[in-house]
Amino acid sequence: MSDWRMRAEAHRAVRILRVVEEAEGFSTLYFRDALCRKAQPGQFIMVWPPGMEEVPMSLSTIGGESSITVKAVGLTSRRLTSLGEGDLIMIRGPFGRGFTLMGEKPLLVAGGTGVAPMKPLVEEMLSRGLKPTLILGARTRDRLLFLNRLRRLLGSKLHIATDDGSLGFSGPASKYAERLLDEGCFDAVYACGPEAMMAAIYRAAERRGLPIQVSLERYMKCAIGLCGSCAIGPYRVCRDGPVFNGEMLRRVLDEFGRRHLDPSGRSTPLEE
Amino acid sequence: MVEIRLAMEIGGLNLRNPVMNAAGILGLTADLLRRVYEEGAGAVVTKSIGLKPRMGHPNPTVAIVEGGLINAMGLPNPGVEYFLGELEKLRAWDIPVIASFFGETLDEFVEVASKLSEAGVDALELNCSCPNVEGVGILGSDPGAVKRVTEAVKGCVDKPLFVKLSPNVSDITEIARAAERGGADGLTAVNTLRATALSVEARRPILSNVTGGLSGPALKPVALRCVWEIYEAVEIPIIGCGGITTWRDAVEYLLAGASALQVGTAIMTRGLRVFREINMGLRSYLEENGFRGVSELVGLAHES
Known part of the structure; x- marks a missing residue:
């Protein structure tokens, strides 16, 4: 059997190489990871600063160095933007279709x-x-x-x-x-x-x-296509998305730009 | 050529094939369950529905380990009142639905089951074995409580009732017999196995809930042993669940005594095509070995 701990879905620790403040409250965190290096633009990773919630983030740099770009809005994102060189975060992914x-x-x-x-x-x-x-x-x-x-x-x-x-x-x-x-x-x-x-x-x-x-972005739990919390119509944003083409969007017009599932699975209006 | 029948009957339910999604897998919306059905499942199983909406545990809620996955979702669900709308859609599409449900008290089990039953589901699956929510998992290891809750639910719904069993017990046959005596029409074996995983770098548990339930290939030998033991202990049919990824796993479960099968973690490794893959493999196996129907395999290994 292949080694499951080597799978993209498995958590792994990466050290922050540096943090660049892009604007007030917006920071880019750079790190190295062999799997993120080969990601497609548009794919995302799950980012977990230990002790906080794990959240989905798009890769903002792909290559020898990878990065995520965080807006400090909630507890987890504020923790992420407060990190510095050498700090540890856990990641899994990259996930989804770019x-x-x-x-x-x-x-x-x-x-x-x-x-x-x-x-x-x-x-x-x-x-x-x-x-x-x-x-x-x-x-x-x-x-x-x-x-x-x-x-x-x-x-x-x-x-x-x-x-x-x-x-x-x-x-x-x-x-x-x-x-x-x-x-x-x-x-x-x-x-x-x-x-x-x-x-x-x-x-x-x-x-x-x-x-x-x-x-697209939705509330996510497993990020590996199993739990259904990121559903939009017949699609899972984590696995069938996050990138949607016109053909897919045509099937979810009653939700796209209008509604999303809350963490309990109830469809609620999008507020932005 | 003889026609090979994947269609089968379990606990009064007639299905086009024996493979379904496991509870908790994709069962949050009607649209997703419709996709599971279109991908080839014989029936679909909903997320475990409770009386009130639940957000579940904070992330991380999953951790990959060798040969499997540990999850502690914490029974997120929109609550039974809301979910009736999803069930209505599934009924309009004529998709066979098994509604998984749970309660925090005996009365809650009965109330939720009654509402789901009135919504026209084809069968119910009583979840008394979720290892990640306090109280719910403990119920499943008490034979007296399992019998009482099964009886209470059967007393007020007229749908086939499957009781999903926990592997986190010293003698699973005792619980299986309790459910049978309580009037269960069938058993689902098994739920996930209590487990945990830690990060050596972060030096802490990965799951926010600390412990969760192990699924996937790592669970399969344990779950298969449970099915084997239960088959020898009760008369009612068994839905096998735990690490089923390929048709070979499916055949093993059937030979051990399962009449139908549920698939979860394999959707991560194989994708939604896993339903078709298993059914096609089953069909070839039956054909090559001179069987005409999938039900001919059920419990066959006990005769040897």
């Missing part, structure tokens, strides 16, 4: 920490000779994550949208995306961010007949 490459000139839309899986996706696309355009959205210019890194990667193909208009387009990234979709000749759309934003972009892509992929 993004697949479509088209030659894709439009990517990232809102808030939704940029986390988009950064390695941009890197993957560039290395495969695609010509991605990214809209980086946030509430204010101080909250634009990976701005310098993305500027170096994308140059003029990086667009900014801020809710308060402090930089770039003033208003929601989804609205700016519609404008770009009408002007440009994009052949595919990707989105990650607040679900209402992704739902708006999904509708914009569908109206234009463009293929789309979005990355």
Whole structure:
């Protein structure tokens, strides 16, 4: 029998190499892990700072060094952002289906920490000779994550949208995306961010007949496709997602952007 | 050519094949259970439903160990009132449903079972053996209590009732006989085995609940022994559960005395195709060995 403790599903300890504060309350934690090194952009890991709750996090860097990018909101995320070099976290994964490459000139839309899986996706696309355009959205210019890194990667193909208009387009990234979709000749759309934003972009892509992929987030327990706590329609976000394509989204329109399961399994309205 | 029959009957339930999901696996929503059925299961089993909604334990709720998985979900469920809506959908889709349920008192067991029964489920599975919630697991190791709760539930529902047994007892046949005397129509053997796992780096238990229940291949020899012993002790049929991953595991359980089978952890290692894989393997085994139906295998090894 193969060694189960070597499986991606098994917990393992990694040491934090360094923590980079991206903006106030947003930090990226770097570490090394052989399995995360080979992850697909869009896949996630379960992160457990011992003594706290274990939570799902997208990989924001994939390679010799891997990273997660954390927004300090709850007890666990505040603990994560307070960690430093040499501190230990337990991880398992990578899990789920990541993004697949479509088209030659894709439009990517990232809102808030939704940029986390988009950064390695941009890197993957560039290395495969695609010509991605990214809209980086946030509430204010101080909250634009990976701005310098993305500027170096994308140059003029990086667009900014801020809710308060402090930089770039003033208003929601989804609205700016519609404008770009009408002007440009994009052949595919990707989105990650607040679900209402992704739902708006999904509708914009569908109206234009463009293929789309979005990355969903749900409350999760097992992360290995068994418990059903992350269900949306017939899908498990942990195993069938977290990346959903248009065909999958069409089957869950009564839930996508609208409802999610609470930890007891009751369908409740999404609040963002 | 002789037609091979995977279809079978257990405790009054007629199923297209003997393979179902185990309780707790994907049974939180009707949509997920429909997918399990479409992937080839003969019936679907719901999450264990209680009277009130429960969030379950905080994460980490699973830990991988050699050959298996330890979980301590803590019986998360939306509560019976809410779940009636999910059951309604399953009934409209004509999917055979076994509703797993639990209570914290005898009255609760009866109340939940009555409501599930009125919702038109095809059968009930009484969970008196969850090792991760205080009180619920202890009930399953007390033969007197198992008989009383089985009797009480049978006294007010007219559906087939399976009692799911715990392997965390010194003599499982004693509990099996108690359930049979209480009027159970069948037994599910077994629930998970109490276990734990620690991280040497974090120097603490992995599960927030400290202990959990072991499932997967590591549980199989123990569960199979339970099925073997129960088969010799009672007349009512057995649903075998514990580490079933391949058709070979399934055949072993049938030979040991199980009439039907439940699959859980193998969905992690094999994916949802595991239902079709096991059924196809069963069919080939029956064909190659001159059997016409899956029921011909049940308990066969006891005759040798």
